[in-house]
Amino acid sequence: MNRRDLIATTAAALAATALPVQARPTGVSMSQGTPVPPVARKIPVRIEQLGRVRTDDYQWMKDDNWQTVLRDPTVIKADVKEHLLAENAYREAMMASTLPLQAAMFEEMKGRIKEADSSVPSPDGAWAYFVEYRTGEQHPRYMRQPRGGGEAQLLLDANALAEGKAYSEVSAADHSPDHTLFAFSEDAQGSEVHQIFVKDLATGEVLPDPIGSAIGDFAFSPDSQWIFWTNRDD
Numbered sequence: 027m028n029r030r031d032l033i034a035t036t037a038a039a040l041a042a043t044a045l046p047v048q049a050r051p052t053g054v055s056m057s058q059g060t061p062v063p064p065v066a067r068k069i070p071v072r073i074e075q076l077g078r079v080r081t082d083d084y085q086w087m088k089d090d091n092w093q094t095v096l097r098d099p100t101v102i103k104a105d106v107k108e109h110l111l112a113e114n115a116y117r118e119a120m121m122a123s124t125l126p127l128q129a130a131m132f133e134e135m136k137g138r139i140k141e142a143d144s145s146v147p148s149p150d151g152a153w154a155y156f157v158e159y160r161t162g163e164q165h166p167r168y169m170r171q172p173r174g175g176g177e178a179q180l181l182l183d184a185n186a187l188a189e190g191k192a193y194s195e196v197s198a199a200d201h202s203p204d205h206t207l208f209a210f211s212e213d214a215q216g217s218e219v220h221q222i223f224v225k226d227l228a229t230g231e232v233l234p235d236p237i238g239s240a241i242g243d244f245a246f247s248p249d250s251q252w253i254f255w256t257n258r259d260d
Contacts, residue, residue: 066087073085143158149173168182196211198243218241219240224253243255
């Protein structure tokens with residue numbers, strides 16, 4: 027989640043209890059001026075598991091191909107998508123009258139944040155590593171600089187990585203012990219399915235064949251020849 031989304035989400039949460047509903051988007055049912063939440067239909071499914079029998083009325087919401095949906099949300103089942111869109115429309119209707127308040131709170135919170143900022147450099151060997159934000163940018167830039175002085179080197183611009191994507195989050199980033207490689211994991215769907223990329227710092231090129239279906243975190247081996255990660259067990 028980038029800085030703008032974090033502030034906006036916080037503002038929306040704080041505004042949720044502040045004002046009554048006054049408006050609604052098209053397609054939302056109303057009862058006495060109040061939006062009516064969508065009701066998911068019940069389709070009883072009998073499940074026998076571990077010697078017990080239970081009934082799941084909402085089994086239909088679990089896509090048979092849910093592993094694929096995690097990586098490509100566009101293939102979600104039509105009936106599940108329809109219900110999710112109805113839930114979103116209901117949320118928009120309930121929150122419609124708080125939009126001016128959300129905007130005001132967003133600007134107030136943004137005004138308290140130092141837009142141009144950087145972390146304290148972390149020295150390691152001949153380099154000092156740090157993260158910086160630039161004014162107007164929503165994602166960090168991962169940097170390093172020679173400890174003896176000199177020009178800072180850009181390792182990863184997460185803003186460029188996110189360009190053209192509906193969602194992008196760098197969950198982990200680290201350099202190899204020998205300082206020749208820089209790795210980072212990205213969730214590009216919001217589904218917590220990460221790819222891990224490795225960049226050759228000598229050439230500036232990202233190596234081919236990224237690691238797919240990872241949890242997010244990773245670690246280099248002490249000799250910088252291996253990378254360890256947790257694979258998703260889907």
